[in-house]
Amino acid sequence: MKVSVIGLGKLGSPLAAVMASRGHEVVGLDLHQRFVDDINAGRAPVPEPQLQELIDKSRDRLRATSDWQDAVNNSDITFIIVPTPSDAKGVFVNTFVLDAVEKLGAAIRAKSGYHVVVITSTVMPGSTGGVIRQRLEAASGRTVGADLGLCYNPEFIALGTVVRDMLYPDVILIGQSDERAGSYLEEVYKTSAMNDPAVQRMNFINAELVKISVNTYVTTKISYANMISEICGQLPGADVDVVTAALGKDTRIGSKYLKGATGYGGPCFPRDNVALSVFARSLGVSPDVAEATDRVNRRQFDRLAGLALSHIGGARRVGIVGLSYKPGTPVIEESQAIYLARTLIDRGVQVYLYDPLALDNAMAALPQAVRAESLEHCVRSSDAVVIMTGEPEYKSIRPEWLNRGSDDAVVVIDTWRVLPRDTFDGVATLVYPGFGQEQGAGVAARASAVAAE
Ligand SMILES: NC(=O)c1ccc[n+]([C@@H]2O[C@H](COP(=O)([O-])OP(=O)(O)OC[C@H]3O[C@@H](n4cnc5c(N)ncnc54)[C@H](O)[C@@H]3O)[C@@H](O)[C@H]2O)c1
Missing domain, CATH: 3.40.50.720 (NAD(P)-binding Rossmann-like Domain)
Incomplete structure (x- = not known):
């Protein structure tokens, strides 16, 4: 199939390379000339394990351009993977996505035949079927559904294992404007995944909610493990690894992301949690779990700094x-x-x-x-x-x-x-944080006093 990828950053360049390595004809586009030049010179634009290998083996099916018409004319489906930074309240901002959608729409206007637009950037629930759809229809002069498909398709990847996560996904999540668009996108993944992932197809709003709920759930497990670690750190004889290993054996809980250590960081986990909280509040729902997860995470910064200062x-x-x-x-x-x-x-x-x-x-x-x-x-x-x-x-x-x-x-x-x-x-x-003696003497007396009460 012929695929274009808008945004060749940490997520976009691995997606372009994975698709090309699995036989699709791929053209990438980025605002930054360096990213375009890197792809055309066969260089990975971002450091990510296995990315260079995939680019090396797919040179004849992978190129990049700065020309939107070139990208659209030479593809039937376009993935938009541009940044959606958080604003001061924690809401994801669609400015870059809308800029891409408008340029893409204008190029689609000048092309005949069916085209599917896929939003892979993380957006706030309501965006794809709302402002994104409106701007795409206005720019392309087409109505979503007839000769234009629209999908929301976030990736569930982790930096450092992006290529592996894309080749062996647990699940493909597709928010679709209609059956035809969803089937088209599913077909692309059927040929690009090395495994046989579950495919979940649904409307936009459900898919948008799933995306931020997944990360929020995972961060809740991390903060839970860190809360257990804080308790163990104050409890002589306690060992957080023993406790979480036993917890993880329960199949209702599972062992992944259940290690008390540092808090979570990076470009996704902290902000997805805050975005879900802000979104829930906008609906009048109190997001207690998401907010507590964030609070536990934030206090890990001071906990580790305090631990370091008390021991060094x-x-x-x-x-x-x-x-x-x-x-x-x-x-x-x-x-x-x-x-x-x-x-x-x-x-x-x-x-x-x-x-x-x-x-x-x-x-x-x-x-x-x-x-x-x-x-x-x-x-x-x-x-x-x-x-x-x-x-x-x-x-x-x-x-x-x-x-x-x-x-x-x-x-x-x-x-x-x-x-x-x-x-x-x-x-x-x-x-070791979370091992009985975190803050030194005095803790034993406190713990036994509580037990005696
Ligand atoms: N990085 C991750 O771990 C991760 C994981 C899941 C989801 N996401 C989401 O994926 C999206 C992209 O993230 P990323 O980490 O790849 O970002 P990034 O900043 O690494 O890359 C984005 C690229 O888009 C380009 N760009 C910006 N505006 C553009 C435009 N209008 N037209 C063409 N190109 C444009 C930039 O030049 C940049 O190269 C974000 O919404 C992010 O939340 C990222």
């Missing part, structure tokens, strides 16, 4: 290892590690930073920090170390990197429990 003592140099909002990505948006680094820098601590992918972004955000040239450099240079993501590379931290030859063991706060405690006995004190 007089350490003047602190290494922060893991700076992105999660492993496998350079993205630092809403990263708890960046917040922690800022808090320590504000208190006069010299902060060394290390991350295999996110170091450039982190140094741009924190120019006062010291750039560590390697994981070993970061660990060896620091009087205390905080590990902020579960990046597999951090398992290679060696006890000798922490041996300072004095009686004082170096404190390592290991938020994701990357390092095994016994290997570091004698050279480092490993602090």
